[in-house]
Amino acid sequence: MLKTADLTKRYGGKPVIRGLSLVWPNPGVHLVAGPNGVGKSTLLALLGGALAADAGDIRIAGLSLKSDPDRARRNLSYCPPDCPVFPFLTGRDWLAFVRSLRRGWSRHTEAALTEAFRLEGILDTRFDRLSLGTARKLLLVGAVAAETDVLLLDEPSNGLDGPSLRALQDTVREQASTRLIILACHETARHPGFGITPENTLLLP
Numbered sequence: 001m002l003k004t005a006d007l008t009k010r011y012g013g014k015p016v017i018r019g020l021s022l023v024w025p026n027p028g029v030h031l032v033a034g035p036n037g038v039g040k041s042t043l044l045a046l047l048g049g050a051l052a053a054d055a056g057d058i059r060i061a062g063l064s065l066k067s068d069p070d071r072a073r074r075n076l077s078y079c080p081p082d083c084p085v086f087p088f089l090t091g092r093d094w095l096a097f098v099r100s101l102r103r104g105w106s107r108h109t110e111a112a113l114t115e116a117f118r119l120e121g122i123l124d125t126r127f128d129r130l131s132l133g134t135a136r137k138l139l140l141v142g143a144v145a146a147e148t149d150v151l152l153l154d155e156p157s158n159g160l161d162g163p164s165l166r167a168l169q170d171t172v173r174e175q176a177s178t179r180l181i182i183l184a185c186h187e188t189a190r191h192p193g194f195g196i197t198p199e200n201t202l203l204l205p
Contacts, residue, residue: 001025001180002047002076002150007056009042016042019056022202029176031196032184034204040184041081043204044154047182048078061149074103076150079143081158083135087128091119091138094127104147109171113141116167117160133159144171151181169193 007020016039024030032040045051047058049065049072058065063072085094099105114120117137127135136159143151153172157165172181173195183194 001027001061002182003059004047005057005059007043007046007058008054009039009046009051010054017046017053021056024180024182027177027179028200029172029181029183029195030200030202031194032182032202032204033186036186038204040186040204041154044078044152044182044184045080047150048076048080048152049073050078050080075148076152077102077143077146077148078152079136079139079154079156081136081154083127083132083139085127085135085139087126089127090124091127091130092123094138095123095142098142098146102146102148106145106147110141110145113137113144113167113171117141117164131159137164140168144168144175149179151175151179153181154184155186156183157185166193169195 002024004020004022007017008015009017020043032043034040042051046053049069053066058072060072061075063075065072089097095110114123117140119134119137119141122130122134130138140153140156143153156168160168175181176195183196
């Protein structure tokens with residue numbers, strides 16, 4: 001489902017990701033772990049096509065992000081740790097926009113997470129008037145409701161209260177039988193609720 005070959009990314013000449021070759025062939029939940037600064041977010045941004053690699057390639061459902069980026073990206077959804085959304089969009093605008101780009105979309109997941117995250121009252125509020133935590137909840141809904149083969153979630157627990165986190169964990173576990181889900185999360189106490197096992201953990205040095 002997702003494969004990297006000799007993946008390398010440098011910042012200021014210093015390699016953050018160095019010659020990484022991995023294969024995630026099947027559905028399931030996987031964790032990218034390690035101390036802050038080792039490249040967890042960089043790796044997910046590379047896998048999601050938000051960053052270009054300095055060397056190597058990424059294949060999603062057999063399609064190269066380097067040579068066939070548009071088709072490859074149709075098979076993945078990615079929620080970054082920040083909120084790169086036009087500030088004048090409302091939450092409702094954002095979800096409609098993301099929905100329009102997807103071949104498959106789960107209205108059930110959208111409705112369930114919108115309710116669990118208590119977003120109904122802010123859907124018509126502009127992003128520049130939302131807290132980062134609330135804005136990221138909207139990005140999580142857009143990423144998780146998209147019916148893609150691969151789902152990438154960077155620090156998905158940030159800003160979530162207990163009920164919201166449990167709703168997200170339940171949804172991730174339900175989807176794990178049909179899609180590959182890769183998380184980057186530094187809060188080790190929150191890992192078990194996502195159904196992650198030691199065998200499904202990639203520890204970056």
